[in-house]
Amino acid sequence: SRFEYVRDFEESDAVMKQCFIVLRIDGSNFHRFSDKHGFVKPNDERALLANRAAHGVMQIMPDCTIAYGQSDEYSFVLRPDTTVHGRRRQKLVSLAVSKFTAVYQFYWAHFFPETALLYPPAFDGRLVLYPSDKILRDYLAWRQVDCHINNLYNTTFHSLIQKQGLTASESEKRLSKTLSKEKNEILFQLGINYNDEKDIFKKGSVLIGAENRKENEGEIDLWEAQSSEESKHLQKRQVLVLHVDIIKDPFWQRYPNLLLPLEEVKKARKRQLQTDCNKKNNEYLFILVFYHALVFVILDFNIIRKSKTQKRANALYYCSSSRQAHLNMKILDSDHRSIQLYFHISIRPRALRQLGAACHLPYHQF
Amino acid sequence: SRFEYVRDFEESDAVMKQCFIVLRIDGSNFHRFSDKHGFVKPNDERALLANRAAHGVMQIMPDCTIAYGQSDEYSFVLRPDTTVHGRRRQKLVSLAVSKFTAVYQFYWAHFFPETALLYPPAFDGRLVLYPSDKILRDYLAWRQVDCHINNLYNTTFHSLIQKQGLTASESEKRLSKTLSKEKNEILFQLGINYNDEKDIFKKGSVLIGAENRKENEGEIDLWEAQSSEESKHLQKRQVLVLHVDIIKDPFWQRYPNLLLPLEEVKKARKRQLQTDCNKKNNEYLFILVFYHALVFVILDFNIIRKSKTQKRANALYYCSSSRQAHLNMKILDSDHRSIQLYFHISIRPRALRQLGAACHLPYHQF
Amino acid sequence: SRFEYVRDFEESDAVMKQCFIVLRIDGSNFHRFSDKHGFVKPNDERALLANRAAHGVMQIMPDCTIAYGQSDEYSFVLRPDTTVHGRRRQKLVSLAVSKFTAVYQFYWAHFFPETALLYPPAFDGRLVLYPSDKILRDYLAWRQVDCHINNLYNTTFHSLIQKQGLTASESEKRLSKTLSKEKNEILFQLGINYNDEKDIFKKGSVLIGAENRKENEGEIDLWEAQSSEESKHLQKRQVLVLHVDIIKDPFWQRYPNLLLPLEEVKKARKRQLQTDCNKKNNEYLFILVFYHALVFVILDFNIIRKSKTQKRANALYYCSSSRQAHLNMKILDSDHRSIQLYFHISIRPRALRQLGAACHLPYHQF
Amino acid sequence: SRFEYVRDFEESDAVMKQCFIVLRIDGSNFHRFSDKHGFVKPNDERALLANRAAHGVMQIMPDCTIAYGQSDEYSFVLRPDTTVHGRRRQKLVSLAVSKFTAVYQFYWAHFFPETALLYPPAFDGRLVLYPSDKILRDYLAWRQVDCHINNLYNTTFHSLIQKQGLTASESEKRLSKTLSKEKNEILFQLGINYNDEKDIFKKGSVLIGAENRKENEGEIDLWEAQSSEESKHLQKRQVLVLHVDIIKDPFWQRYPNLLLPLEEVKKARKRQLQTDCNKKNNEYLFILVFYHALVFVILDFNIIRKSKTQKRANALYYCSSSRQAHLNMKILDSDHRSIQLYFHISIRPRALRQLGAACHLPYHQF
Numbered sequence A, B, C, D: 001s002r003f004e005y006v007r008d009f010e011e012s013d014a015v016m017k018q019c020f021i022v023l024r025i026d027g028s029n030f031h032r033f034s035d036k037h038g039f040v041k042p043n044d045e046r047a048l049l050a051n052r053a054a055h056g057v058m059q060i061m062p063d064c065t066i067a068y069g070q071s072d073e074y075s076f077v078l079r080p081d082t083t084v085h086g087r088r089r090q091k092l093v094s095l096a097v098s099k100f101t102a103v104y105q106f107y108w109a110h111f112f113p114e115t116a117l118l119y120p121p122a123f124d125g126r127l128v129l130y131p132s133d134k135i136l137r138d139y140l141a142w143r144q145v146d147c148h149i150n151n152l153y154n155t156t157f158h159s160l161i162q163k164q165g166l167t168a169s170e171s172e173k174r175l176s177k178t179l180s181k182e183k184n185e186i187l188f189q190l191g192i193n194y195n196d197e198k199d200i201f202k203k204g205s206v207l208i209g210a211e212n213r214k215e216n217e218g219e220i221d222l223w224e225a226q227s228s229e230e231s232k233h234l235q236k237r238q239v240l241v242l243h244v245d246i247i248k249d250p251f252w253q254r255y256p257n258l259l260l261p262l263e264e265v266k267k268a269r270k271r272q273l274q275t276d277c278n279k280k281n282n283e284y285l286f287i288l289v290f291y292h293a294l295v296f297v298i299l300d301f302n303i304i305r306k307s308k309t310q311k312r313a314n315a316l317y318y319c320s321s322s323r324q325a326h327l328n329m330k331i332l333d334s335d336h337r338s339i340q341l342y343f344h345i346s347i348r349p350r351a352l353r354q355l356g357a358a359c360h361l362p363y364h365q366f
């Protein structure tokens, strides 16, 4: 129609290439929302609902390798070379925030079975660019330090109210200008060791996406699905939930691929594969690090085959309390579409027990 | 913390002043969504749910004077001099799309009582600027022409399938390269007069906000509230739903304030007020235009008082089938917070009957 | 080459359609430049050099209808529907500022025959968008008010120094917090009537482009050309220099086309033409307004011919001291490429004398 | 004034932090300009004028560490953490392009003593961001490869015309679809070894800024100044001109600081200094690399003194044909503002002779 010229007023808003894209979502007026819905103070474990919503966003953003959430906010990090939605700013922001909002509400009843949703919660969103992995890590550190500061404050604030009967304004006054150390001491006097607080509150939540989609169907399902449609959707991509420090180096050494361009991950994968196959005679030894309180294993095998000799096997393995385990893996035989594997795991007994049903060991046929 | 510098990477994204802001929201992959949830083809009246969601957006965007919706999309027009959220692009887009998503889901069960929501629906959003009211009207015309074209096509397409037993691809073939006129003829041969189709489908939905908020509590409630929290929220702002032509002039003559800067509306209001009070001796005569099929009245009184002589009374009045009515209004008496009014309405009997319970006439005490 | 991907990092920076484009150029550190080159204080008439530079910019920006200059700055206004250089911000800014810089230097010796250029002067530039003619006029008013305020201040400041022997700091002190009125009084006491100051300093310079290019070769040359190459270039487009008020309405009534979209100018032109030809039987009467101190005539004829009957002739005519003249013009005969015209000018004798050689009247053959 | 609100329509256009800023300037319609002014084909050595203009830009952009020029274009690279002009895009582009234009014209007569400037040349400009040094190097490589391709083509094209009497179109035809190798062969048959062509044409020009300004006054002056004002200006910053490969690693190993953030350069400098002073007992040994055909030395000493023990001495040293020289430097004595140095250079005789007058060795008193 003769009106179509108005379309040209839409500006192109593709963001700069090769920069990390961070999408940050924050609850709109969640002070009121948490109040009206009786959220436990200072932290409500049902707020795990936010992790579920974040998981939903990760499903539609395949290049989001890591997400970090705390309080009423969530940050999603996309690889620097992502081309999803043409890197269009408004598409990315609006779809992420809409998906987050929708999934949050969809699973409300599941996480808050006894609290009716009084009114629909809304979120704001923004996209921020970071040119280097160094600065990107500083971004995540900024959010996690923020989590720590607020959580220490809130914990002390509410302890003073709940355990010492102070009013809100007395508690606020008491804490004004106190340093971290002093807050820790106040807590200690109230019989609380801040270190014993739950990691999910002290550290926030870290989501990392498994590298290969459409695998491990039938494996560990991190989330219970509400309906068949939604569950199809969920299985697209495995996502791990951690509550760990992401400021210091160990986390990033543990997951060295998170901040790499996809291009480089692919190259590295190919390179590593060839090395492994040639040098190690089809036998793999994985040094596993027990990292946090929840235990699960994702076995993530993928076979890329240009010639018969190219094979690939990854194993992501998580278990409790930061000890080491050894996973020895040998390729016994393989044809074009399957690979037979032998696993030997040397692992401390307690950890083994925890692994339990989750792990289809020692033999596994694909 | 030493990480706070990362905040500076957020760019300021306030959009150009004095331009109309259009926020357009569109269902993400609604082809699948309407399919999976068995939407009636080509048009499902339950899609009025979208109007409800749009109403939610209008509540958080007080400077949105008009919104237009059709198919899976909705456009919101903000006055050119709005300063809401500092005119920040991403704030506006994300909050609008989040609110829309949230309210859509919140009222799902109300509009689709027999269809469970299988998975959470998402929407994309964008902000477009238009420098003049002329171009802004062309924008809305573009959307309404789009509505017409698609609706005529879809109606014919599905009629051929439903009434003549054609397959989808046969129907598509039959319609390829046909002009509007030919589609009308095909429909006519199938016993359908396209003009008799419902306006809501032919014209889409036009929402216009009543000018003054926090008034008319207890008056006509356009929407049933689901919960007390949500209903508080709803009563903030009255919104009218029309299904009328917005391409030609009459609509814009009928609502001359929609595209004015707020500044000018205020000035005009003040000017008119003084004129009215001085010249007409506290007696008002409103010429009312019967405009469309639904009938309701919004009585919108507001008293601005610098001196005792400044009074103001607006009456928005809508009724059916585009005939005229006369509303004569006289200020009988007033004190600081209330105003007593006498109404006389000369109106055709049938219209009067339709007004029914909605109208607390002939006397109304505030 | 494999490096070409870096090209994609160039962002598209086309500015919003249908908005007026203003390019403002300002001398970089002209405090020093005017000092080192001994500019007369407060105003140096040789600064007309800037007008020449601005004329150069108007040659490469055909859609620049009006430019305004004062002190070390110049603003160029482009029609809202210009598509020059794809409305790319950086192209427009850089070409304008480069051209301005280059022409300024090129004609330096011509305007400052006794002062060697000590070092190359530089300018900064920026592009600003304005959505409506109302705001655009406010922009130009902003610059002209700025001119007035600074000029009144500077004139008084330097008069106190030159006529009363004050030091710079004494003069500054004397003027601090004085209103316009008080400055006028101070000047009056020093024997200066500010109203008698030259318009070029009180009002700045206004350039307006003749509507049709590549005409009038051999006609009045506003600028003396330095070389044949440059003079070819200059004759592309006639430009008028005025020193008049552009804040109030008369100027804009006098030149009603300056702020119209080209589209509308064309339509209006066509409409007017047809009217003229039909109704006035090929005879034109122009009411001419004597506008300012310089006298010249631009005869701007253009023939657009779809059929034999469509002819067109415009005459822009300017002369001194704001009196009226009448220009009667009759189309005597015409073939495909030429048009014979008869002019009769009824004009006050003094003005006629001023017109002198510039005007090839009464007969002119193209 | 009441018009000042229009100022708010200026958008803030500061570019993203921590990204490399590239300013690229390109001659506007230089096809015509080089033609009209009789530039030698394919390359005119007088085009060194462009280097002079680029030098002017480097004076006003202290964070520009490297610039690269070829044909009618020049690229300027600013350190990623520069804050010059608040990183405002239009300020940077306009000032750079204006300065370039101005200096180009200012020195025209110096470089083209026998050719009058027929009309003022103009340039366009743009700012492009690059997030990493890897991509930045690819950018420069892109321009240098472009230089090579065009130069090989042009050299062959004009040789066919000049040596074999082909017409322009015959020559074009002959070269269409030829590979580099074939062009080299054609040249060889015409008695030209492309490798013997001048580096300035094969490689373009690389400008690198000496790290410390306001030093070395009285030392080697790369440019002859036209006037005292301009020469003051020139001495602000020493700039080296090279015609070398910047695609491969050696260049970047030779100048490791060019792409570092200023922050890191400062840190490194401090660190190195302390190491040097402590470990080497005030004696410095510099391994110098003979790099290209022009020979000169810049001795760049700077003393930063928090305590008496902190001293610093840099020596930039360039000579011909890529061989090594050793520069041994010992701090003999120093007071607050001066430093006495002893230099011993072990150097191949021929190179030494080339150093000639330029080098105030073996003793130098500051």
Ligand SMILES: Nc1nc2c(ncn2[C@H]2C[C@H](O)[C@@H](COP(=O)(O)OP(=O)(O)OP(=O)(O)O)O2)c(=O)[nH]1
Binding pocket: A026, A027, A028, A029, A030, A031, A032, A034, A035, A039, A040, A041, A042, A043, A044, A045, A047, A071, A072
């Ligand atoms: N009681 C309780 N409150 C929470 C919890 N998580 C978040 N909140 C609340 C505490 C804060 O008031 C609020 C988050 O603070 P924000 O700075 O985001 O402010 P708010 O969302 O109110 O306003 P905004 O629209 O973001 O500017 O959410 C929780 O687990 N328990």
Ligand SMILES: Nc1nc2c(ncn2[C@H]2C[C@H](O)[C@@H](COP(=O)(O)OP(=O)(O)OP(=O)(O)O)O2)c(=O)[nH]1
Binding pocket: B026, B027, B028, B029, B030, B031, B032, B034, B035, B039, B040, B041, B042, B043, B044, B045, B047, B071, B072
């Ligand atoms: N059956 C039915 N379908 C509808 C109704 N309203 C909208 N739809 C469907 C028809 C279209 O397939 C779809 C809207 O088309 P779009 O161009 O927005 O595409 P879609 O949302 O599938 O993809 P997108 O993510 O927007 O690119 O929504 C309705 O009332 N009944």
Ligand SMILES: Nc1nc2c(ncn2[C@H]2C[C@H](O)[C@@H](COP(=O)(O)OP(=O)(O)OP(=O)(O)O)O2)c(=O)[nH]1
Binding pocket: C026, C027, C028, C029, C030, C031, C032, C034, C035, C039, C040, C041, C042, C043, C044, C045, C047, C071, C072
């Ligand atoms: N004596 C004299 N000075 C003039 C004349 N026209 C302009 N100027 C000088 C006066 C001001 O110092 C200067 C313009 O002021 P600006 O605000 O543009 O500052 P300036 O150019 O020094 O710095 P900038 O780089 O624009 O921030 O130019 C003139 O005709 N005569």
Ligand SMILES: Nc1nc2c(ncn2[C@H]2C[C@H](O)[C@@H](COP(=O)(O)OP(=O)(O)OP(=O)(O)O)O2)c(=O)[nH]1
Binding pocket: D026, D027, D028, D029, D030, D031, D032, D034, D035, D039, D040, D041, D042, D043, D044, D045, D047, D071, D072
């Ligand atoms: N004869 C000769 N020509 C040169 C020399 N250096 C540059 N040129 C000319 C050759 C090209 O026609 C022109 C540069 O090509 P461009 O692609 O920049 O095109 P041009 O500047 O004509 O148009 P533009 O405004 O940049 O789009 O400059 C030289 O040393 N000698």
Ligand SMILES: O=P(O)(O)OP(=O)(O)OP(=O)(O)O
Binding pocket: A026
């Ligand atoms: O909480 P943030 O980081 O969003 O910061 P803010 O102070 O809420 O600011 P805004 O949401 O308005 O950007």
Ligand SMILES: O=P(O)(O)OP(=O)(O)OP(=O)(O)O
Binding pocket: B026
């Ligand atoms: O339907 P629209 O107008 O959004 O247009 P589109 O073709 O879907 O394009 P986009 O990728 O901008 O949503």
Ligand SMILES: O=P(O)(O)OP(=O)(O)OP(=O)(O)O
Binding pocket: C026
């Ligand atoms: O003189 P202006 O209007 O350019 O304003 P300014 O104060 O010089 O500011 P800038 O040139 O830095 O935008």
Ligand SMILES: O=P(O)(O)OP(=O)(O)OP(=O)(O)O
Binding pocket: D026
């Ligand atoms: O020569 P470039 O790189 O500037 O590329 P172009 O094809 O001239 O394009 P433009 O100058 O219009 O960006």
Ligand SMILES: [Mg+2]
Binding pocket: A026
């Ligand atoms: Mg916020």
Ligand SMILES: [Mg+2]
Binding pocket: A026, A027, A028, A029, A030, A031, A072
């Ligand atoms: Mg919040």
Ligand SMILES: [Mg+2]
Binding pocket: A026, A027, A071, A072, A073
């Ligand atoms: Mg928050």
Ligand SMILES: [Mg+2]
Binding pocket: B026
């Ligand atoms: Mg779309």
Ligand SMILES: [Mg+2]
Binding pocket: B026, B027, B028, B029, B030, B031, B072
């Ligand atoms: Mg859609």
Ligand SMILES: [Mg+2]
Binding pocket: B026, B027, B071, B072, B073
């Ligand atoms: Mg749609």
Ligand SMILES: [Mg+2]
Binding pocket: C026
């Ligand atoms: Mg300025």
Ligand SMILES: [Mg+2]
Binding pocket: C026, C027, C028, C029, C030, C031, C072
């Ligand atoms: Mg200036």
